[in-house]
Amino acid sequence: MTVNLYDEFVYPGHSIPQSHPDNLATLATLFGMTPAPVDHCRVLEIGCGDGGNLIPMAFALPDSRFVGFDLAARPIATGSARANVLGLKNIELHALDIMDVPADFGTFDYILCHGVYSWVPDAVKVKLLEICRQHLAPAGVAYVSYDTHPGGHLRGMLREMMLYHVREISDPAEKARQARALVKFLSEAKGSSDSYGSYLREEWAGFTDRTDSDILHDELERNYSPIWFHQFMAHAREHGLQYLADAMFHTMNPRDLPAEAARVVREVAQRDNVIGEQYLDFLTCRFFRRTLLCHQDVPLDRALPPEKARAFYVASSAKTTAQGEDLRSDAVVEFKGGKGVGLTTSHPLAKTALALLGRIWPRALHFEQLLLRTRAALELPPSQDEAEQTREALKLGDVLLRTYAGGLVEFHVHPARFASQPGPRPMVSALVRLQAAEGDTITTPSHATVHLADDLVREILKLLDGTRDLATVVGEIVARIESGEIPLQQNGAPLHNRESVWRAVTEKVDLTLAESAQWGLFLA
């Protein structure tokens, strides 16, 4: 009997925001499809683990139905128990071998399969795409992620060294330990400043905050077969599926490339968009892809005229230091998002809209509402001229599409609902409270995974069930610290003075509430 490695070492499940039906529906809509409404859809996840991705979706979308299966029985049992505790009636998790999926498994509007394709034998890869073909609704969207080249070659280099190094070890924990030891050693022994030395040091830096189970699953799993994007798409085509989009829209668009490289990519993409993206991968050393597929016979409309933006909700964390007159004038203003993406623009409408979105982040606004509020902020008189109104809308649409392509704004068709500020008796969802009780990661209503800084934050979140005001929360935490139930240290030393404990807890609660608001945790 072969032991399922995923039973022995539980792969920690977490949410994959790009796999959320809202994101899939958004991209499908953008490219001319009419996908199922996110709040009334059917979702299948292949290789769902303990439901870390599916449970938060089911929790947030009570009128949609979710089915997940995984070969490993233990995570499925854990996930099912969790769904029960949350009282979820719209989710089923099955322990099932993908090869045994029956023909009458049903039809789904969205099929998700994250982190499986590159790690399974060829027969399973075939079955996986076959399920996408057979069980995807006509206007359905499938999400398949996989490791890709050229990055896969760099990754493979270290992987195979580790595999060889641990070849005679059978104990999983020892395997992980030895793999770490090898990488640590290589990174230190290679003192030189050449690219190989930098590569080893960077890999080792990435190892330090990974758990043993991460290392076992990601690095030491026997089956590992990254492929080029064009090869993946050839495989998908064999199963009647076509390329819809990348789940991270901004990766489809060349950015910051020298003119000649950008020209080649554009030229190739005009003939075949898959090959255009293949060349982008060459240039950007893509390691990983999240590909959205749909049926081959679905007509797609890849043109992106500005009016397409009018269908969406938009959100942006872009920040600018400029305000007031600078936004209204023709001054050039810079906006910065996460991960170094940025935009400079001098257009008053664009500047005002982005500044507005940045202020209300993480909330999303529908395009038309954003347009209204931007006009109001610019104190423009209500226009009676329809042509003028359309021109303004198109200008805003153009800016938003370009910033979406640049990774600076998000588009949604079904944005998460939450309150911007905590009420007098702050409340986070039962899901967040359960997650805080179980561990140090929670899922936000926007389906992002957040790692909690420490145990005190977990304790505070657990109390935010809408029955307590702030003073009560602080009082309960202080009482538990004083009884020794919760340790509290400052600068490495325990706090004894009652007043300083009180002050420290108050600060922590304030900080936690501010962060929770930024993560959009508060229920309206």
Next chain:
Amino acid sequence: MTINPYDAVPYPGNAFTHTHPDRLATMATLFGMQPARVDRCRVLEIGCSSGDNLIPMALGLPQSEFVGFDLAARPINAGQERIAALGLRNIRLLQMDIQQVTQDLGRFDYIACHGVYSWVPPPERDAIMAACQSLLEPQGVAYISYDVYPGAYIRHMTREMMIFHVRGTSDPEQRIREARELGKILIEGSAGSDIYDDFLRAQLERVLSRGDSVLYHDDLEPAYAPVYFHQFAEHAARYGLQFLSEADFHQMNTLRKRPQVAEALARFAGKDTVLREQYFDYFICRNFRRSLLCHQSVSLDRGLGPERARLFMVSSPSRAQSEQPEINTAKVEVFKEPKGAGISTGQPLAKAALVELGRAWPAAMSFDELLGKACTALGPEAPPEDSRANELGDFLLLCYASNLVNFHLRKPPCVTKAGRFPRVSALARQQIARGSRVTNLLHSTIEVENPLARRLLVLLDGTRDRAALSAELVVMVSSGEVTLYKGREEISDLRVVQEMAGRAVEDLLAELARLALLEA
């Protein structure tokens, strides 16, 4: 019918020092084997192309016998013509498939197979090992070069991109042109992580700097199968062969001096030679190996005591960095060879030996001769010669491991200074008539860029003395065939040319001697 890609675009011919029987015999002797005498041996080359590697060997070792074969017929024909022109009787080139090799070829003391293993499908790789197993004499040595991981991942990556890019084109010239275009775009446009950009650029710059035919075969051939060293060693073991050493001694020892690495190697690999080499590759991201194999039944002695060094002739191109190195004091002097390897030592005997070797370069001398010369240079006050052989032996092994000296079993037939009637080999004269690449007497390929040197090479057949050479030079200048320079200034005044010719000839002869091209 499929066209052999090597018929369509011939691979550029080169002599590979590492494949010479003298090198194979040296490494075998160093590790305790009794290999066949280099000047009385049988040599086989698998994938010999037009014989550019084998012909110089055959010319230099008239009592030894050479056989080469290649699947591509065109290069074989070209090689046979060259052999006929040189009048060689001890070499045969055959058009043959590796799968058809039989015992009829006879047994060989040395087998060389360069640049084939990684570019052929598995059955051919098996056939290479099988040929080594069945055709190698009991004390025979086989040389196989191949691409290895982890370093080859980078080449694999760039190759796959290029092959994808040229997928719609079958015309060789256009494939090469398109591949170069992509290479340039990637070098200029790469916008991945810094590490990716560095890897990619370094590899692509290497690829683009090579000739079209190398690019075509090494980077656009669909078959490419690098292996890990341990896989290569396991493959050899399946054919009753064991790893003897690398053809370059210093490539087994580059990290020997770092205690942290030595400690980890002992921990990870113990005394297992293959494992140690494998971990070496991990450290240095090795991408290419030239490995020597021998029969598994041969017992090797890997203890490298100082007495081993006494078995060899030694030569060295290294020079002291200071103008007047102090030999007799404990002052530390730095010695470097032209490619940059260096060593620093304050040991008087070590310094004296390197100075003597540098003076004699490219000629080699026996260990005892070197010891005698070094001790003489140190003067009568120094400790007596017979007590110092081990000291010198240890030092020379260290220098060999650092790529600062060469070991030989056969004295290379080159001279330190041009004689009265300077002479280069008939082969070099034949080669220079075809192009700028010649094989020197250490079996390396040398690019002769100086047009004057190229013209002079043809004349060095041992019939002309310096006066005759100077006169020829004057004729060449006056006919406008070549130009003489003083500094950057072109010299046209014939009287000045006549005055300068003698000096120019002397300088050129010194340069040719340094390049190990002069037989006399």
